[in-house]
Amino acid sequence: SAANVPQAPEDPLFGLMRAYRQDPFAKKVDLGIGAYRDDHAKPWILPVVRKADEILRSDPELNHEYLPIAGLPQYTGAAQKLILGADSPAIHDGRVATFQTISGTGAVHLGALFLAKFHPLRPAPTVYLSDPTWANHNQIFTNVGLQIAKYPYFSAQTKGLDIDGLLSTLLAAPAGSIIVLHACAHNPTGVDPTHDQWKQIATVIRERGHFPFFDCAYQGFASGDLARDAWAIRYFVSQGFETCVAQSFAKNFGLYGERAGAFHWISAPDAAATSQVTTGNIASQLAILQRSEISNPPAYGSRIASIVLNDPQLFAEWEEDLRTMSGRIAEMRLGLRQRLEARILADSSNIINGSQANWAHITSQIGMFSFTGLSESQVKVLREKWHIYMTKNGRISMAGINSHNIDYVAEAIDSVIRE
Numbered sequence: 001s002a003a004n005v006p007q008a009p010e011d012p013l014f015g016l017m018r019a020y021r022q023d024p025f026a027k028k029v030d031l032g033i034g035a036y037r038d039d040h041a042k043p044w045i046l047p048v049v050r051k052a053d054e055i056l057r058s059d060p061e062l063n064h065e066y067l068p069i070a071g072l073p074q075y076t077g078a079a080q081k082l083i084l085g086a087d088s089p090a091i092h093d094g095r096v097a098t099f100q101t102i103s104g105t106g107a108v109h110l111g112a113l114f115l116a117k118f119h120p121l122r123p124a125p126t127v128y129l130s131d132p133t134w135a136n137h138n139q140i141f142t143n144v145g146l147q148i149a150k151y152p153y154f155s156a157q158t159k160g161l162d163i164d165g166l167l168s169t170l171l172a173a174p175a176g177s178i179i180v181l182h183a184c185a186h187n188p189t190g191v192d193p194t195h196d197q198w199k200q201i202a203t204v205i206r207e208r209g210h211f212p213f214f215d216c217a218y219q220g221f222a223s224g225d226l227a228r229d230a231w232a233i234r235y236f237v238s239q240g241f242e243t244c245v246a247q248s249f250a251k252n253f254g255l256y257g258e259r260a261g262a263f264h265w266i267s268a269p270d271a272a273a274t275s276q277v278t279t280g281n282i283a284s285q286l287a288i289l290q291r292s293e294i295s296n297p298p299a300y301g302s303r304i305a306s307i308v309l310n311d312p313q314l315f316a317e318w319e320e321d322l323r324t325m326s327g328r329i330a331e332m333r334l335g336l337r338q339r340l341e342a343r344i345l346a347d348s349s350n351i352i353n354g355s356q357a358n359w360a361h362i363t364s365q366i367g368m369f370s371f372t373g374l375s376e377s378q379v380k381v382l383r384e385k386w387h388i389y390m391t392k393n394g395r396i397s398m399a400g401i402n403s404h405n406i407d408y409v410a411e412a413i414d415s416v417i418r419e
């Protein structure tokens, strides 16, 4: 009976958010949050999203009918071009199947479900996830019955990419494994491969016949440059890989709660007719999965994104908004690094754990998060003594830092690394 269902633990991130909200301390700081905040720690509605919303509301034709199963066509078409490039041969050749999804989470799920059901190998190959990764990857892939394994990613010593560990693990993985790759702004580390390292990764994936599965939650939000943040995906596609992409518009449009995302399947460039048939067959199966899971996706977020993506003037304004967000985060990275290093220089009398005297990784990491290297016990002191909240792996959301709390945060971190 259902009476035997045990209580599940609370989601750690949502538990952290709850604890923060309940803390009455005036100077408390939320560095757990995975959403952009402005310099006053407030959610930011992108000016271009406000405009699109007005356009939408003044449309006399607007109604609340269902969208098609695959989503709003103007949206899925624009989403394809955004991720693959408007002049992508894959789009031109009709090798891309795109489904609007429940944001990036829904896109990863749809891809996972499709692979679990339709991968030609039985059992389906193991899914390799970076160590560490966005925690939800583990549950999404295991929930559809796929086996998961880890590949090394982060080097605690360099606080950068463990490229050797990554490549050797992918080389040793059974041929045809599914490799989940963060397209840019790796969560939680903020560490991305260089172009040269991406090429090495592609070579190994090719050699072993692995399947690259991209998760792209931060395009444009990471660097402020949409093409730069899509480089890895476009490189793999240009190399003729069969691949798929889970795309989220939560961060780059600030449409978190509206759940606007897309799943793209890109078939390999076989003879054009073959690729098109394959792509059509895949789309037909995705439609059945989508129908049983959500029937059809939510309309509002995709309408907003579609208005912006399909209008050159609004698109340019969006790029400006992206630079506002990524620019503020870059400023906070630099400011935090400078403050920490200045404190260490100013007072060398205390012995600081060697690896914590260097903060260059704060500015070399990109995107929403920085993997600080703070230990679990230091994180605990930050929370209990300083009322600064972050996940226990030492990940901080740079968006939670602003000109009003940056000195306090630097003082607190400096204090815990001396304890």
Ligand code: PMP
Residues within 6 Å of the ligand: 034, 102, 103, 104, 105, 106, 134, 182, 187, 215, 216, 217, 248, 249, 250, 256, 261
């Ligand atoms: N993948 C990664 C790596 C993420 O960081 C996120 C957002 N935290 C997502 C997917 C999906 O987020 P959403 O469902 O809100 O688009």
